[in-house]
Amino acid sequence: MEQPHKVRVKLEHISKSFKNNSKSPNHEVIRDVSFKVYDNEFLVLLGPGRCGKSVLLNIMAGLLTADWGSVSLDGEQIKGPNPQIGMVFQKTGLLPWLTVMENTEFGPKMRGIGKTERQKLAQHFLNLVGLDGYEKNYPYQLSGGMKQRVGIARAYSNEPKLLIMDEPFGALDAQTRYNMQNEILDIAKKEKRTIIFVTNNIEEALLLGDRIILFTSCPAQIKNIYEINLPKPRDSMQKEFLRLRREISDNTDLAL
Amino acid sequence: MGESKIRVDHLSKRFGDLLVLNDLNFEIQKGEFVCVVGPTGCGKTTFLNLLTRIYTPSEGDLYIDGEPADPKKHNISFAFQEPSAMPWLNVRKNLEFGLKIKRIPRKEINHRIDRILKLLGLEDFQNAFPRELSVSSEQRVIIGRAFSTYPDLLLMDEPYGQMDIKMRFYLEDEILKLWKEFDSTVLFITHNIEEAVYLAEKVIILSNKPTVIKEVVNINLSHPRDVTSEEFIKLRKYITDQIKWW
Amino acid sequence: MRVENQIENGTDSKKSNGLSRMVYLMAPFIGIGIMLILWFSASAANPQAFPNPSAVLLLLYDLLFHPLSGYTLLGHVAISLRRVCIALFFAMLVGIPLGILMGWSRLMRATVGTLFECIRPIPVLAWIPLMIMWFGIGEKAKIIMIFIGALMPIVVNSYTGIKLVSPLYLDVGRMFNASSQSKLLLKIVLPAALPTIFAGIRNATSMSLMVVLAAEMLAAKSGLGFMINRGMEAYNMTLVMSGMVAIGVTGAMLSILTNMIERRICPWNSHTKSE
Numbered sequence: 171m172e173q174p175h176k177v178r179v180k181l182e183h184i185s186k187s188f189k190n191n192s193k194s195p196n197h198e199v200i201r202d203v204s205f206k207v208y209d210n211e212f213l214v215l216l217g218p219g220r221c222g223k224s225v226l227l228n229i230m231a232g233l234l235t236a237d238w239g240s241v242s243l244d245g246e247q248i249k250g251p252n253p254q255i256g257m258v259f260q261k262t263g264l265l266p267w268l269t270v271m272e273n274t275e276f277g278p279k280m281r282g283i284g285k286t287e288r289q290k291l292a293q294h295f296l297n298l299v300g301l302d303g304y305e306k307n308y309p310y311q312l313s314g315g316m317k318q319r320v321g322i323a324r325a326y327s328n329e330p331k332l333l334i335m336d337e338p339f340g341a342l343d344a345q346t347r348y349n350m351q352n353e354i355l356d357i358a359k360k361e362k363r364t365i366i367f368v369t370n371n372i373e374e375a376l377l378l379g380d381r382i383i384l385f386t387s388c389p390a391q392i393k394n395i396y397e398i399n400l401p402k403p404r405d406s407m408q409k410e411f412l413r414l415r416r417e418i419s420d421n422t423d424l425a426l
Numbered sequence: 427m428g429e430s431k432i433r434v435d436h437l438s439k440r441f442g443d444l445l446v447l448n449d450l451n452f453e454i455q456k457g458e459f460v461c462v463v464g465p466t467g468c469g470k471t472t473f474l475n476l477l478t479r480i481y482t483p484s485e486g487d488l489y490i491d492g493e494p495a496d497p498k499k500h501n502i503s504f505a506f507q508e509p510s511a512m513p514w515l516n517v518r519k520n521l522e523f524g525l526k527i528k529r530i531p532r533k534e535i536n537h538r539i540d541r542i543l544k545l546l547g548l549e550d551f552q553n554a555f556p557r558e559l560s561v562s563s564e565q566r567v568i569i570g571r572a573f574s575t576y577p578d579l580l581l582m583d584e585p586y587g588q589m590d591i592k593m594r595f596y597l598e599d600e601i602l603k604l605w606k607e608f609d610s611t612v613l614f615i616t617h618n619i620e621e622a623v624y625l626a627e628k629v630i631i632l633s634n635k636p637t638v639i640k641e642v643v644n645i646n647l648s649h650p651r652d653v654t655s656e657e658f659i660k661l662r663k664y665i666t667d668q669i670k671w672w
Numbered sequence: 673m674r675v676e677n678q679i680e681n682g683t684d685s686k687k688s689n690g691l692s693r694m695v696y697l698m699a700p701f702i703g704i705g706i707m708l709i710l711w712f713s714a715s716a717a718n719p720q721a722f723p724n725p726s727a728v729l730l731l732l733y734d735l736l737f738h739p740l741s742g743y744t745l746l747g748h749v750a751i752s753l754r755r756v757c758i759a760l761f762f763a764m765l766v767g768i769p770l771g772i773l774m775g776w777s778r779l780m781r782a783t784v785g786t787l788f789e790c791i792r793p794i795p796v797l798a799w800i801p802l803m804i805m806w807f808g809i810g811e812k813a814k815i816i817m818i819f820i821g822a823l824m825p826i827v828v829n830s831y832t833g834i835k836l837v838s839p840l841y842l843d844v845g846r847m848f849n850a851s852s853q854s855k856l857l858l859k860i861v862l863p864a865a866l867p868t869i870f871a872g873i874r875n876a877t878s879m880s881l882m883v884v885l886a887a888e889m890l891a892a893k894s895g896l897g898f899m900i901n902r903g904m905e906a907y908n909m910t911l912v913m914s915g916m917v918a919i920g921v922t923g924a925m926l927s928i929l930t931n932m933i934e935r936r937i938c939p940w941n942s943h944t945k946s947e
Binding site: 310 | 840841843844846847848849850851855859860863864866938939940941
């Protein structure tokens with residue numbers, strides 16, 4: 171990437187600890203993490219286990235506050251839940267009492283956007299994720315993969331400046347996971363957004379990411395940043411892919 | 427040549443009108459490591475249940491050493507995707523479990539368990555309880571336990587399910603180590619083709635329902651195998667094309 | 673996945689043969705049949721202590737047309753139900769908002785909540801003498817007693833429902849523009865808590881039936897509890913049993929009704945699905 175890309179998100183010296191109780195020392199989760207996110211890039215945050223990365227994501231989303239450091243989106247500091255950030259949760263989090271359409275249009279509805287406009291928006295994204303026809307279904311009637319597709323449509327429908335995805339395919343079986351990876355590549359190509367994607371799966375990171383930030387295990391620190399210049403969609407059996415996989419894998423902390 | 431260790435002969439299973447497994451035939455030699463791959467929903471679980479005698483075959487049968495498989499006569503060990511260590515026993519006692527039931531003398535039990543603990547590198551953890559271990563370590567104990575009884579057949583169903591790459595490779599090397607040490611006959615079911623090509627001497631490819639054996643691919647690479655080598659990738663591509671589950 | 677479950681739970685042709693299937697089909701009837709046989713024989717031996725089941729049914733039929741102390745069977749049922757319904761209505765009116773507030777506001781929890789926790793351990797029926805002292809033995813007193821009995825489960829369940837809302841839904845709310853307290857409460861927390869609140873209403877209904885019986889057995893001139901009491905005073909066990917059957921059926925009907933209402937209001941709730 172030769173031409174300079176605009177910086178959309180800036181994290182500076184983020185640190186976070188959790189207090190267990192008065193006796194044990196604080197559980198340090200993130201230690202001095204700084205990085206930039208560029209316009210329209212697919213950035214993957216990769217690291218072992220669940221430690222640190224999800225907390226970092228929640229801090230970026232404004233759901234948690236860091237002990238130290240700051241996060242800014244387009245120059246503005248993120249201090250609380252920010253509707254300009256669309257989030258896809260690992261456990262999907264579809265509201266069970268709402269239909270697929272009502273779930274997807276939830277963001278715009280809460281913002282006060284009129285019915286026709288927000289439904290048009292929601293329908294556009296439901297079509298994009300291949301769920302047209304399911305608008306009136308309830309979440310309990312959908313499979314895991316379908317629910318997560320609604321989650322993705324919901325995040326996009328909120329017209330966010332930034333999309334954050336927290337291990338969205340972690341709870342899915344291998345085949346569904348593979349299908350969803352291809353889908354998200356497809357969607358990202360059709361609807362250009364800045365995307366931050368968290369995963370602990372090296373192959374998933376290599377298949378999806380323009381850049382991969384590799385974290386250590388707890389406390390999370392940046393170990394390495396990889397720029398992946400392979401054209402998408404990528405072939406997981408290709409030599410360069412395997413070489414990168416090896417390099418990243420050797421660099422990962424093994425938690426036995 | 428002699429009698430093959432495991433023989434599946436015209437094995438079929440139907441539930442009412444639904445034909446799930448259709449006339450499966452294959453053989454496994456003693457000490458062979460065989461992987462079974464197939465698309466999701468291809469009756470792998472039904473196949474497994476037939477091997478473990480939870481279901482009875484509609485036609486044909488499974489033969490061990492020439493006789494129909496019988497849990498009372500034959501020794502079949504398992505390892506499944508969820509670790510099934512007994513939470514009230516420590517690591518050492520979990521490993522001993524199968525041996526104690528078979529009334530193997532104490533001295534022999536100690537000898538085998540020490541060997542396994544050494545191979546797994548878990549000597550320092552032998553008195554720990556499963557809840558103190560990570561999921562992957564617990565799984566390793568289960569696998570060690572499966573090998574310890576010198577089973578006629580060792581059945582594994584996606585034991586490394588969703589683990590990350592580095593851990594998988596580590597565990598795969600470990601299981602090859604155990605396999606060589608105990609000279610066991612292993613049937614390993616997986617959805618991960620790279621894993622199958624890495625581990626097996628023979629890969630059995632199952633089709634969609636009604637399930638038949640699409641093909642049996644022989645892997646003639648020596649261990650340790652290089653996943654980036656041309657032959658490896660060629661085999662992987664070939665098997666992936668056969669399955670086409672996407 | 674579902675196909676596999678079907679296979680697991682369904683027939684494995686060689687294992688389950690016709691015999692075991694027959695057995696499972698007949699089993700419930702066998703159980704009830706044996707009990708009926710025992711009851712009939714006990715009743716033949718001692719008709720006083722074990723009223724004849726057919727006599728009970730005949731009496732119930734009779735009471736449909738011939739009044740007992742001024743009311744037919746359905747009249748007594750209606751009277752008991754009326755007391756229950758009025759009490760339940762007020763219990764919901766007071767209890768649900770109270771429980772919600774206690775679950776949502778820390779201050780409410782600390783003040784009203786602790787008071788509530790102190791009163792809760794007292795079994796409802798222990799309030800009876802006090803109630804009689806304060807309100808006498810009229811209609812009002814009975815309804816108040818049922819109200820107290822119904823209030824507890826409704827408040828507790830409403831409170832629990834609010835507290836147990838998954839933090840995931842709260843995060844979803846915050847990320848999708850519903851981060852103000854009022855929006856979170858109305859759009860996320862309340863709908864999420866609805867199934868638990870309904871569970872509270874169901875508990876309150878069975879509790880109410882119990883209390884209305886107790887209240888009517890003590891001091892009433894009508895209602896199902898009164899009917900049972902009448903039977904007891906006259907050593908008429910057949911009447912007693914008729915009352916029991918009547919209450920059982922009434923309770924079952926109420927239960928079915930509540931489930932139907934819940935299924936309408938909470939169509940997403942898994943346990944009310946007919947799967």
